[in-house]
Amino acid sequence: MVSVGSADRYLPDTVQQAVKILVVGAFGVGKTTLVGSVSEIEPLRTEEVMTEASVGVDDLAGMHTKTTTTVAMDFGRITLNSRLVLYLFGTPGQRRFWDLWDGLAEGALGVLVIVDTRRLEDSFDVLEQLELRGLPFTVAVNQFPDSESYGADELRCALDLLPDTPVVMCDARERAPSVNALISLVEFVSSTVGAVRARETAS
Amino acid sequence: MSGPDGEYAASALRPYVITKGRSRPTRNTVGIEALLIAADPPRELPVSATREERALVRMCERLLSLVEAAAHLELPVSLVKVLASDLVDSGHLNARSSIPQAVLPESQLLQEVLDGLRRLR
Numbered sequence A: 001m002v003s004v005g006s007a008d009r010y011l012p013d014t015v016q017q018a019v020k021i022l023v024v025g026a027f028g029v030g031k032t033t034l035v036g037s038v039s040e041i042e043p044l045r046t047e048e049v050m051t052e053a054s055v056g057v058d059d060l061a062g063m064h065t066k067t068t069t070t071v072a073m074d075f076g077r078i079t080l081n082s083r084l085v086l087y088l089f090g091t092p093g094q095r096r097f098w099d100l101w102d103g104l105a106e107g108a109l110g111v112l113v114i115v116d117t118r119r120l121e122d123s124f125d126v127l128e129q130l131e132l133r134g135l136p137f138t139v140a141v142n143q144f145p146d147s148e149s150y151g152a153d154e155l156r157c158a159l160d161l162l163p164d165t166p167v168v169m170c171d172a173r174e175r176a177p178s179v180n181a182l183i184s185l186v187e188f189v190s191s192t193v194g195a196v197r198a199r200e201t202a203s
Numbered sequence B: 001m002s003g004p005d006g007e008y009a010a011s012a013l014r015p016y017v018i019t020k021g022r023s024r025p026t027r028n029t030v031g032i033e034a035l036l037i038a039a040d041p042p043r044e045l046p047v048s049a050t051r052e053e054r055a056l057v058r059m060c061e062r063l064l065s066l067v068e069a070a071a072h073l074e075l076p077v078s079l080v081k082v083l084a085s086d087l088v089d090s091g092h093l094n095a096r097s098s099i100p101q102a103v104l105p106e107s108q109l110l111q112e113v114l115d116g117l118r119r120l121r
């Protein structure tokens, strides 16, 4: 099963720790493209099986049925230094996948949300969920050729974001703006963690 | 998994997987980004070990994340999570640390991430 030339798939033995960031967004906003632009490996695809207990008519009869959904996730990797590696998980934003986020987001540094200004309304649900779940996120606005160009403040308003949520412009096909979007997220998480720590020390 | 008043406990509603007839919460001790490497020196697997377990240990002959191993083996991540945590318990695989759940990332770690990302620009 291990194919020839698979040796370079491995991490250097010095790597001690892995961190992760979720890349979330509505259908077709550029999640896979962004992961591919920054990943040092050819992005990989894997499947997560979700089992949901379905509550409904069946329960009245005392039968608990379960439905199984398979979610494809694609992910990439960036070795940050000799001891630390970052994984990026492209995760679909549709409602039926939200439970998957819980497991994935556990221990994640934060979430990069990609939005497409041609279909902003597709992102409302996703953003609201992230706020409800208290996951720190940054919004990357992916610019398509036929997108109108809006200012960050205009978009912040249209998306009804909290005042300190960062909004960055992005072209997911390019490495530099994609990396910048990730940097903006980590800076935001850093300042949030700093603020939490300061509050803890003060009390 | 019924609560005192016959209602389903919240944890019962979480997604779970079934492996070898057992069910386990997906909130496992090993996260999907856990870094796995086979024990050195290698420990022989019991005769009862499944083909998937053998393949996973072989895949992790050098350092690799759980999710990459799953992708290369074309196995569902949820399955590999269960297999990996068993194999870690039995000493056939070692897992290196990721951020434990419910812990804020340390500012030093975040700085390291930022430095690494800035080098990519």
Ligand SMILES: Nc1nc2c(ncn2[C@@H]2O[C@H](COP(=O)(O)OP(=O)(O)OP(=O)(O)O)[C@@H](O)[C@H]2O)c(=O)[nH]1
Pocket: A025, A026, A027, A028, A029, A030, A031, A032, A033, A034, A090, A092, A142, A143, A144, A145, A170, A171, A172, A173
């Ligand atoms: N012009 C432009 N096109 C982009 C950009 N990002 C993605 N695309 C294109 O948009 C299409 C969808 O991108 P994907 O990366 O597949 O989007 P996705 O979010 O992974 O889509 P799903 O996984 O199907 O939800 C592809 O044809 C990309 O080439 C961008 O920043 N600019």
Ligand SMILES: [Mg+2]
Pocket: A031, A032, A033, A074, A090
């Ligand atoms: Mg995709």
